Amino acid sequence: MKKNLGPLNALYPMLSILVGTEVDGKPNFNAIAHVGIIDMNTLSISMGKAHYSNQGIKANRTLSINFPTPEMVVKADYVGMVSGATVDKSTVFETFTGELKGAPMIKDVPLAMECEVVDIIDMPQHDVFFVKPRNTYCEEAAMTDGKIDYTKVNPLLFDVSLKQYRRLGEAVADCWSVGSRYKGNK
């Protein structure tokens, strides 16, 4: 029996990533789960308008996307709980830089992307940054046969309903493959 919960956004779990930017010359990180894939190589990063990070992103037109692991959950949650306006978050993580200015990445994450902002959409609650990855860095230990292996990346997922971080579970089946077993409904 289905219950109607009204106009509830139930599109969870979502990846919980750490967005890196530079504000006033200092690295700053925020935990963001309102993300998406807009086009094959264009991503959306939606951030509440009050976030301190947003001014850095708007000034630099760059940001980084970092994938924390469950082992990093205390730090990952911490940078989502305090604002860069009042707390200096530049020392929470060791960082490295790539080609882009203003997009510091986190050394300890297995996977990070440095991205250029290609558009900004002004929504009622969020600034929505459409970004294109320019370079994607993956630990070789998190790859299998030259491809990113998300079992080894071990990303955090975010569930707003029970307010929990979750792990990624095991593989179920191969995409664009298992469906060929479908023989009709009768």
Next chain:
Amino acid sequence: MKKNLGPLNALYPMLSILVGTEVDGKPNFNAIAHVGIIDMNTLSISMGKAHYSNQGIKANRTLSINFPTPEMVVKADYVGMVSGATVDKSTVFETFTGELKGAPMIKDVPLAMECEVVDIIDMPQHDVFFVKPRNTYCEEAAMTDGKIDYTKVNPLLFDVSLKQYRRLGEAVADCWSVGSRYKGNK
């Protein structure tokens, strides 16, 4: 040691949902993983321009979002492998309707949303539908204390790198809570 993979979109895994629409008066479903949260109650559903479903969505200005379970993976993958232009997918799932026309939902999924299209963004490869959920239907058996419990919803996640569907894993920690254990880096 991190390897630079170039401008690769690595924002995975993403939810693998089934988008329901009505084309020429018949229910049609497609498997979509290019989704996102744009604003608190605005979602993005990005669909390759060639998809048959897109014409139904544009005509009706509605769609449904359905959460298949791992047990439904054969059907879920099947509707992503064949086009409604050549195959009638209206009998793959038993459907139900809510308030909106043109947004059939799947009886067997634990969680479904009927949505109105509020904007369409024309990207090079994808039509991007910005939608607002109008009603969200959840099986009572997939809820805990009146809230959606994603352990019970048991969603499918999509990994494009190894071309696999994945399960959701276990809880790691509470959001906006575990971060208070952070005591600084030294």
